[in-house]
Every structure is written in C-alpha cells, then in structure tokens.
Amino acid sequence: MTGGSHIVPYRKDGFVVGWYVYAWRGGPKVLQTTGAAKPKLTAELLDRIAKARQERKGKGNLKETIGSLIVSFTASPEFQKLSKTTKPTMHTWFRRIDDEFGKAPVAVFNDRKIRSDINKWRNRWADKPRSADVAIEVLCRLLSYATDLGMLDHNHAKGIKRLYTVNRSELIWEQEHFDRFAKHAPPYALEAVTLAAWTGLRLGDLVSLRWDAVNLDQGVIVWDTSKSRQRTRATIPILPEVTDVLGAIRRRYAQEMAARRPKRRKPLPETVLASSRWTPWTASGLGDAIAKVCSEVGIDRHVHDLRGTFVTYCAMRGLTDDQIADIVGWETDSVSRIRRRYVAQDRVAAAIAARLNGGDL
Numbered sequence: 001m002t003g004g005s006h007i008v009p010y011r012k013d014g015f016v017v018g019w020y021v022y023a024w025r026g027g028p029k030v031l032q033t034t035g036a037a038k039p040k041l042t043a044e045l046l047d048r049i050a051k052a053r054q055e056r057k058g059k060g061n062l063k064e065t066i067g068s069l070i071v072s073f074t075a076s077p078e079f080q081k082l083s084k085t086t087k088p089t090m091h092t093w094f095r096r097i098d099d100e101f102g103k104a105p106v107a108v109f110n111d112r113k114i115r116s117d118i119n120k121w122r123n124r125w126a127d128k129p130r131s132a133d134v135a136i137e138v139l140c141r142l143l144s145y146a147t148d149l150g151m152l153d154h155n156h157a158k159g160i161k162r163l164y165t166v167n168r169s170e171l172i173w174e175q176e177h178f179d180r181f182a183k184h185a186p187p188y189a190l191e192a193v194t195l196a197a198w199t200g201l202r203l204g205d206l207v208s209l210r211w212d213a214v215n216l217d218q219g220v221i222v223w224d225t226s227k228s229r230q231r232t233r234a235t236i237p238i239l240p241e242v243t244d245v246l247g248a249i250r251r252r253y254a255q256e257m258a259a260r261r262p263k264r265r266k267p268l269p270e271t272v273l274a275s276s277r278w279t280p281w282t283a284s285g286l287g288d289a290i291a292k293v294c295s296e297v298g299i300d301r302h303v304h305d306l307r308g309t310f311v312t313y314c315a316m317r318g319l320t321d322d323q324i325a326d327i328v329g330w331e332t333d334s335v336s337r338i339r340r341r342y343v344a345q346d347r348v349a350a351a352i353a354a355r356l357n358g359g360d361l
Helices: 043-054 066-074 087-101 106-110 114-125 129-148 175-184 187-197 203-208 240-260 283-297 305-316 321-328 332-342 345-356
Strands: 006-012 015-022 029-034 220-225 232-237
Touching (some): 029 043, 066 087, 066 106, 087 114, 087 129, 087 283, 114 129, 175 187, 187 203, 187 240, 232 321, 305 332, 321 332
Antiparallel strands (some): 006 015, 220 232
16 A cells, blocks of 8 residues: 555466556556566545545445455355355465455446456466356356455456367267276276266266165165255266165275275265265366366366266257256256257257167167
C-alpha cells in the first residue's frame, strides 16, 4: 500500500512482469505497467487516484480479493451442494487461481481487459487442453458466484474458447486394447477397466460404488449417480463379466489378507474398487493409474472412453436410447448425445445386419 493506493504485481512463471495500481484496495484500476520495476507515484498517477476517490462517493467499497472470494465460495451452500467427486478438482484449481490472482481485488475482474490475463494464465496448460479447459471452467464458476452476489457486473471468463476439441466418436475400447491392457496392468487397474466397460459407470461413480449397491440375487447394481447429486438412481444389470470381476476382487482380497495378515485381517473396503493398499480410490488417482498403463503400452484410449464402449455394446444389441437411459439412469437426451459422440453407426449397422442374418453378436 502506497499513499492509500493498492499496487499488485503480475507474475508469470514466478517472475514479476508487470504491476496493477488501484486507487485503493478493492477500488478501480488506474494504471497497468510492464516490467519488474515497481511504479512510482508520479503527479499524474496521484491525479488519477484523486479523481477515482472523488467518483467513489455514493458507491460501495468492495474490499474482497479473489483469495477471500475463494474462501467465501467454498463455504457457500452452492459449493456444498457439489458432488464429492467434483470438490477435489475445484480445490486443486482454486489453489492455482489463488497463486495467480489471490491478492488481486475482485473489482479488477470488472475490466474487460482482464480477459487477456485470464487467457495467458490458461495457456500455461496449453499442452494439456483438458486441464486448460478445466482451469477456465472453475474460474468462470467462481466469477459467476461473485456476479450473483453483485460484486461483479460481468463475468469476463465466460465465452473463452475451449482448447480441447478432439472428436473421440470412434475411440471405444476394442478387444485388442483390453488384451494389451490386461497383459501389463496391475490387478486393481484391470478390475476397474473391466467394471467400467460392463457397467457404463462414470469414473466418479466407479470409485464410489459400494458393495451394498450390488445385488447378486436380483442381478442388478442399484446406484445413486454422483452426476445428478445423488438424485438419479441407476439400475444396471449385472452381466457375466461383472460377476466375474466382482468374484476376482473378493478372491484377490482373501488371498492377499491370508498372506499379509493371517491372524488379523482388516475388513473388505466398503467400495468395490480399491487401491493396492485396499483403500478407496479418488477419481483422479484411479484415472491416473489407468492412464499410466495406457501410456506404457501405447493404447490411445482414456478411461472415459469406456462409457462409450458400454453404450456401443448396448446399441449393437439393438437397445434404444430409452432402454439405455433406463439402465444407466441418464436422461434420454444425454444418451442420444453420448451415442452420437461415441457410437460409430457403421458398427451398429454391421452388428444388426449380422444379427438379422443369424450371426452371433
């Protein structure tokens, strides 16, 4: 703070590359400089500050910084309503936002020119387009919260173009991918991929799926999906492949406990999938574990592509969008979008032709 003004450095890669000067903390920006040298209070700058203070009369004094806004948002009902799989991702990006913009007044984001700073910050992850897009999504959500509170007139993070535009419409897991993955994957990763492929569950639901949701007697998994904040119930038929993988998990657990702790065995985790230490996964942890194996064996597939694999399986057996929606607990429109994105129609046509000709699907 100098002379009542508020001077904030702008950093890039840890180095100061410019400065913002505000008439007061939370007040309007009166100067933006480039270079590491801190700006001096010249007569011209003092005039700008004085003019801004004269215009201040009758207007509120917004004292919040982006850092305090993050604290406020994470304590808000809006944030608390988010799913437990979404919150960790939000917290990760809030830390990065705070590192970059935390000390800047919220009022700075009323200036349209801030879009340039936002784009520069996002572009640090240009080599990881998905991450870059998540960066903007989280910042946009934070600024929308500020807008709703009347702290901002406009959310300048809205409308920034996404970097990830790859069309994965035909990138489903083929048998060759499963075979190659199985040869090199640790058991817990193979179990996760198998369960995902034959249930269509999202990654967040996979790591949260509990044993008490599995009803082998009735042959279904009944699960409240995380995407709709536990308001959408999915009833998923237990296919033979799912029965096999569930049995494999229990047998592996029994064998490892007998070898590690023959006299004092800890109980089977409540979640179906567990790490090598038999502890529940996080979505990012399991996703990284699967991605690591895919990278090592040269499989150009993601864990998210397994959802399309399941939808393709259902579609190739003649199930309609409504029927698939009933199985996985999605809206029919959502299934249609996923079908258009993941399901190659020539595969479906070939499978149906084989079925009509008496072939084995």
